[in-house]
Amino acid sequence: MLLAAPMFALPETPDEALAALAERPGAVVVAGGTEVMPDLLWRTREAAGFVSLRRVGALRGVRVDGEDLVIGAGTPVAALTGAPDAGLAAAAASLGTPLVRTEATIGGNVVSALPYRNLLPALLAGGARLELTSATGVRTVPFDGFVTAPGRTGLAAGELLTAIRLPRHGGFADYVKVGRRNAQFVATVSAAVVSRDGVVRLAFGNAGPTPLRSDDVDAVGTALLDGQATPADLRAAVAAAVDPPEDPIASADYRRHALGVLAVRLVTRAQIDGGLGS
Numbered sequence: 001m002l003l004a005a006p007m008f009a010l011p012e013t014p015d016e017a018l019a020a021l022a023e024r025p026g027a028v029v030v031a032g033g034t035e036v037m038p039d040l041l042w043r044t045r046e047a048a049g050f051v052s053l054r055r056v057g058a059l060r061g062v063r064v065d066g067e068d069l070v071i072g073a074g075t076p077v078a079a080l081t082g083a084p085d086a087g088l089a090a091a092a093a094s095l096g097t098p099l100v101r102t103e104a105t106i107g108g109n110v111v112s113a114l115p116y117r118n119l120l121p122a123l124l125a126g127g128a129r130l131e132l133t134s135a136t137g138v139r140t141v142p143f144d145g146f147v148t149a150p151g152r153t154g155l156a157a158g159e160l161l162t163a164i165r166l167p168r169h170g171g172f173a174d175y176v177k178v179g180r181r182n183a184q185f186v187a188t189v190s191a192a193v194v195s196r197d198g199v200v201r202l203a204f205g206n207a208g209p210t211p212l213r214s215d216d217v218d219a220v221g222t223a224l225l226d227g228q229a230t231p232a233d234l235r236a237a238v239a240a241a242v243d244p245p246e247d248p249i250a251s252a253d254y255r256r257h258a259l260g261v262l263a264v265r266l267v268t269r270a271q272i273d274g275g276l277g278s
């Protein structure tokens with residue numbers, strides 16, 4: 001008689017994790033569990049089993065590979081507060097509390113795919129790519145476009161996010177978040193910037209159903225950096241590009257305004273940094 005696979009799997013390698021997933025259709029991957037556990041508690045998620053990544057050491061750690069910083073999907077957020085990318089570091093430092101940051105992983109933040117999650121704008125501004133691993137191999141996809149709707153991604157069934165590749169741009173990067181309070185509150189809105197060789201790339205959180213960036217906004221941000229546009233121009237470009245939610249925490253109008261303010265603040269910081277560096 002065949003025994004059903006135990007409901008809970010504790011693999012030790014990525015291959016074992018993929019095999020455990022294949023054996024348990026409908027099982028939920030658990031990394032830090034800081035999203036999964038509250039969801040189960042509030043009954044907003046169902047699970048036919050669990051595959052924990054806690055013992056998969058190969059998914060943890062940050063290394064340099066050529067032009068990229070390669071961040072294992074199971075790397076705790078706490079380990080990223082000193083990341084070489086200052087935008088990612090600032091986003092990590094303002095996520096939850098020290099306890100949450102110790103358990104929470106970057107992979108869980110990415111796959112949760114909610115537009116207000118801290119790390120997403122920093123990854124989008126930085127041009128991150130994701131390594132998605134399945135039984136048939138690894139595919140690398142841009143983070144831009146990976147989140148298709150709130151909570152939904154291009155991750156296929158049986159696939160694991162194994163690493164995040166963030167280009168080492170060598171320029172200026174930063175992240176800012178507006179929330180009801182500084183600690184333990186998700187972003188009402190957020191924004192990240194990477195500025196390199198006089199070109200600005202901005203990305204926004206809770207500015208629409210998915211993490212958002214826009215070529216038009218970047219063009220005006222770059223012009224502002226160069227003194228060819230005004231802060232009002234950038235605020236107008238942001239207002240035209242975003243489609244923020246309206247909810248009991250804030251109105252869409254407030255969010256649209258705040259996103260413009262954050263964009264100007266970040267480009268101003270990049271300007272000051274450039275001025276200091278030259």
Ligand SMILES: Cc1cc2nc3c(=O)[nH]c(=O)nc-3n(C[C@H](O)[C@H](O)[C@H](O)COP(=O)(O)OP(=O)(O)OC[C@H]3O[C@@H](n4cnc5c(N)ncnc54)[C@H](O)[C@@H]3O)c2cc1C
Binds near residue numbers: 097
């Ligand atoms: C008190 C509290 C405060 C919080 N504050 C913030 C905050 O300020 N900002 C913020 O952004 N978030 C916050 N969060 C949410 C949460 O901590 C983060 O989103 C965290 O990064 C999730 O990581 P995790 O490893 O715990 O994910 P998990 O709960 O383990 O998983 C989240 C989702 O990702 C999937 N998943 C995880 N890893 C992988 C993988 N490698 N491959 C495929 N799928 C995977 C899981 O199946 C699940 O769907 C908070 C949570 C709590 C409980």
